[in-house]
Amino acid sequence: MASFMIDRRPLAVPAFRRMWVASLVSAVGGSFSAVAVPVQLYASTGSSATIGAAAVVSFVALAVAALGTGAIADTHDRRRVLLAAQSGLAVVHLALWAQAALGGAPLPVLLLLVAGQGLTMGATSATSGAVLPRLVPAELLPAANSLNSLVRYLGWILGPTVAGLLIPLAGLSTLYLCDALALFVVLAAVHRLPPLPPGPAAATTQGVVRQVLAGFRYLAGHRLLVAVLTVDLAAMVFGMPSALFPELAHRVFGESSIGLLYAAYPAGVVLAGLGSSSFTRARRHGVLMAGAAIAWGVTIVAFSLTSRLWVALAVLVAGGAVNFVLSTFRNAISQAYTDDVMRGRIQGALTVVLFGGPQLGSLLHGAIGALIGPRLTIGLGGLLTVGTVLVVLRAAPEVRRYAVAVPGETDVASPRARPEARARPEIQAGPEA
Structure with missing residues (x-):
């Protein structure tokens, strides 16, 4: 039974434990604005197109911030960068609360706040991904990533549900205030992190743009990292059919099925997270990622x-479960394999893929589905996902060979395993962390 329970080993690291407990609070109480902002935009304009425009504004801001802040995190103390990003997000939510409490803001002001939300969320995501390998040993990265993903998906399920119940009872301003208060819990946990300064190899004299370009050159020069991004992007762009669920409910499964279709995938994710011990102790990270x-x-x-x-x-439940495995090892490989001096920039690129991939997938599924029908579109997307992964495995055999050593072993299956994939990180699991 123990092998099918949550892998809790990373919680023995005090710094990670504090961050994870804070994320439990913010996952639900800090995600209300995901519902509140679209509701307010529609109420103030009466147009769904405004919500779509706000999503574009948010994503562009997020992409710019993720890439830029990733470079900054590689050349500055990551604790301070993360503290600044989380503080900025809290300020944005306080501003959203203030405008809602005063009766609402004009559309340009709302879009400006949405852009601020995207900027700070991109900065937070990129920096958090670069911080994690400094908190836990490499052999615990799959378990740590699975714990973080489990909380994130639970938040995506519970947060909107609770927000929908609270809107008629407490109003939008209360939801924004809850988001801000939840972030102060996260800020307290970040504040207690020890300093995370850059290594001696950090190029602190370069401008941010040159550092971002250096990150892309580094990425292009490491085939394993390109393969990881390609596999993940293919799964999200070709194989994420949620944009076609309404049409399938109307034509195939019945109108009452729409909620079940949208709930099945995250249900599978949560089930896999609850049984993370069954796969997070594995060594063959590359094979597991590609197989998933x-x-x-x-x-x-x-x-x-x-x-x-x-x-x-x-x-769909099975798909959510295997996608959880995919995301767990995607993160673990990119974090352990990347040189620490470049981790912020690589995590910034992953953040752009993570948020942009599903949006691009919805755009493609919607456009192609209108031409050839939803079921054929979805089937072709699944075949393209499988085909792309097989091509990647052939072009980048490093994926098949990539593995990490368990403590005490001297061999690592990867032909180019990095020292930090075997050594303990800068922060140990002792009480001083």
């Missing part, structure tokens, strides 16, 4: 072929 991506493509093909709701829900 192929399995995800297969589930999407199966989803496209069925007209029975219970089968569709079962394969």
Whole structure:
């Protein structure tokens, strides 16, 4: 039974434990604005197009901030960078609370606040990904990433649900205030982190733009990292059919199925997270990542072929579970393999892929689905996912060979395993952390 429970080993590291407990609070109480902002935009304009425009504004701001802050995190104390990013996000939520409490702001002001939210969220995500390998040993990165992902997905499920119940009872301003208060809990945890200064190899004299370009050159020069990004992007762009769920509910499964279709994928994610001990102790990270991506493509093909709701829900639950495995090892590989001096920039690129991939996938599925139908579009997307992963495995055999050593072993299956993939990080699991 123990092998199918949550892998809690990273919680023995005090610094990680404090950050994770704070994320439990912010996952639900800090995600209300994801519902409150669209509701306010629609109420003030009466147009769904405004919500779409706000999403574009948010993503552009997030992408710029993730890349730029990733470079800054590589040349400055990451604790201070993360503290500044989280503080900025709290200020944005306080501003959202103030304008809602005063009766609402004009549309340009709301869009400006949405841009500020995207900027600070991009900065926070990129920096957090670079901080994690400094908090836990490399052999615990899969478990640490799975714990973080479990909390994030629980927040995505519970946060909007609770927000929808609170809006008619407490109003939008209360939701924004809850977000801000939850972030102060995170700020307290970040403040207690020890200093995380850059290494001696950090190029502190370069401008941010030159540092970002150096990060892209570093990424292009390391085939394993390019392969990891390609596999992840293929899974999200080709194999994420949620934009077609409304049409499938209307034409195939019945109108009442729409909520179940959207809930099945995150349910699978949560189930995999609750059983993370069954895979986070594995050494063959590359094989598991690629295998999970192929399995995800297969589930999407199966989803496209069925007209029975219970089968569709079962394969979506299975797809959510294997995608959780994919994301866990994607993060672990990119964090352990990347030189610490470049981790912020690589995590910034991953942040752009993480948030931009599903949006691009929805755009493609919607456009192609209108031409050839939803089920054929979804099936082709699943096949493209599988095909892309197979091409990557052939072009980058490093993915198949990549593994990490368990403590005490001297061999690592990866032909180019980095020292930090075997050594303990700068911060140990003692009480001083």
